[in-house]
Amino acid sequence: MSQETRLALAKDLVKALEDDNETKADEILDEIAGLRESQLFQEIGKLTRQLHDTLGSFEIDAKVAKLTENDIPDAKDRLQYVMTMTEEAADKTLTAVERLLPVSEQLTQQTEELALQWGRFLDKELPYEEFRVMSKQITQHFMHAQKGLSQIQSGLNEILMAQGFQDLTGQIIRRVIDLVQDLELSMVDLIRLSGGKSKDKPAGTETVDEKLPGPAVPGVDDKKGDVAHSQDDVDDLLSSLGF
């Protein structure tokens, strides 16, 4: 309400009172009170908006607090576990390769030597004495080859199984990515609110919290004791169900 309007209204009121015009005076008083009220409503409206925003930011604060207090340390443990798993897999693979390379080298060398002798035999250039040595070497070579090849076979299987880490670590990393995304959304909300440009949250930004648990990370997911730690645990549980 401007100064002028108020002054004009006051003068009108004084005049109406002087003129003993009560109806007029009442009307003016009502008008003044009405103006006051609408201003009051505006102020209340503003305050309500502020309160709403503050409450909203409390909600996000709580979410961010939960993320930083629980989920981020959890994520650190998960990533640590990923590192351990990848290291173990690389170590298993390298150990197997280091163990097998000499086996295959030895077999290659033996085969080359025997092939050479065998060639001489076919060309009829191998004296009888050397032939006898060669046939003994061939017998030995078969034994070595059998043993060596079965070592190589099992080593290759070890290498194969070691690659399973990619699936498990992939699942764990996916969850950490979800968490980072969640944190990012909360931060954006917080910034938007503190910048005073609060709007209602767009629908669909809520991430689903309880998805499938995925690989159990030791020290993170097995605290409640509701996780099977080994295949034996699984088998026991299933047989208790009559499997």
Next chain:
Amino acid sequence: MKILVVDDFSTMRRIVKNLLRDLGFTNTVEADDGKTALPILEKGGIDFLVTDWNMPGMTGIDLLKAVRANPDLANLPVLMVTAEAKREQIIMAAQAGVNGYVIKPFTAATLKEKIEKIFERIDG
């Protein structure tokens, strides 16, 4: 014996496939989730299903339920190979009619044992 291997990670599908080959099962087909697996199963000719649980699109448990609900597939042996290790999940899978449950990471020996057990039960 034709086996369908379902997992969203191709590494794991290759591992399972190679292990199966080692056990003498050379005829395998692959799918990367339940949605792609189901049409293959419905077409017929699959004798054994090995599936992961946690997959985008359609999960292994939903695939298992769909298989059991289909009269043509209801008796198909299903082995679940998954990282899901919560007790309630294992129970849920058992109730849905799974024939075997192997948790990742697993050994070649475990997979072999579970597969043999399933076939023993079917043959016996």
